[in-house]
Amino acid sequence: MRPVSVLQTNSPLLEVRDLAVSFGGVQAVADLSFSAAAGSVTGLIGPNGAGKSTALGAVAGSVRATRGTVEFAGIDVTTLSSYRRARLGIGRTFQMNGEFGKLTVLENLLVAAPGQVGETVRNIFSARRTWRRQEQELVAEARDLLERFGISDHEDAYAAELSGGQRRLMELARALMAHPRLLLLDEPMAGVSPLMRDRLGEHLLEVAASGIGIVLVEHELRFVENVCENVYVLAQGSVIGEGNMSALREQSAVLDAYLAG
Template identity: 40%
Template sequence: MNAPLLRARALTKRFGGLTAVADLDLEVHAGEILGVIGPNGAGKSTTFNMIAGATAPTAGSIDFDGAPIAGRPPHEIAARGIMRTFQHNQPFAGLSLAENVMVGMHTRFSAPLWKLIAGSRAAQRAERDARARAEALLDFVGLAEQRADDVGTLSFGQGRLLEIARGLAGEPRLMLFDEPAAGLTPAECERVAAIIRDIAARGIAVLLIEHDMRFLMALAERVAVLNFGRKIAEGAPAAVRADPAVLAAYLGSPAGDAHA
């Protein structure tokens, strides 16, 4: 098999006396969907925060495409090709959908270049191209008709779709999804699942945190299970779901009781 696109080794995050993530190894390949599950407080979002650069690991390494990225700032990590969606939608208020997606593209433009070409024909062309790409991404997630609308008019589920389009605007090679199905209707869940499948089919690596087991099991080829910051199981969804340690973690009781 090819080298993994993302490789975390012995990743650890402590907040004071609390170890949120402990000695975690993770690997994701291009085009693969890796699920990450675990009870509340297991360290899933903290793991994403470290990969995306929102928080620096206390210890351990993260390599992306062979380069060390642990502790690098979020804008540098985004520019390298790691984008995320959040557990809660975070659109830019007062802008249209298309403009929100265009903001997501700026991770790929260097500021000095913009200064150089500002106001020029080249800048106008760049903006036209950006708008066309934004509209293509909105079409991809099913929001093409609302492209000129203010983000304030979106339903919760549409806001989630916009978040995905904004993430894709950064041309990621790895997408991090933190509970993308949370709060969605069943029809919206289906839509998001199909989009995530399409994203992986384009060769983008996907890390997917999800509490909705059915949603996750239908998407992920491999699942890693965290509990109190440690990886307690990893493998095919069906095997992981039947793992006694996983059952015990979810039920908060010895595995024997789970079967009783």
């Protein structure tokens, strides 16, 4: 089933208009417009420094727009904190390292679940009962995700022990624990073996097929071609081409800036 507001309006899940972001004197994103639909994977590609990660950050709220708007599910979120945006359903994956490597795979998923009871419940004993029940439900949900992504056998392994590909799957499962409607992925193929790439790609397509919109930044163009319905090519902070990968290969501006060589 698709998210309710997508049925109510014809607007895309994500609509970025005339976005600009600068860091001091550096114009990282200039006049960038793109959109992403629920239920499909949208790609952002382009040379290093083109502004792709900054664009994702501006959607998630970790980076401030200096101009332009970010609209999510019909709501203008441009000035909202990343926390509020996450609550509305904008999710992103984080490359887990450091402390998270010392948690097990299952624990990594459990700590990602939002909206824990406790703070709002006055009676500590009823809170505790609710907590236990909620915890059991979360464990079941986490196990379902691990099963779905084929990493159940690793539930008790430390995250640091996983291979690159398994780690990406864990990060994806972790992000899904928050029930996002939009998922932002920055270079999900980095550090993933060729064998695992196809598997990860198939899982991303399954996630999209469940109604979630995915926006991904990726250098691995064969992968982009396999999973992205629509692709935007960025150069120097703005879009220089849009379409599917085969259409983009025909566009000379795109070839000159990025795809050639």
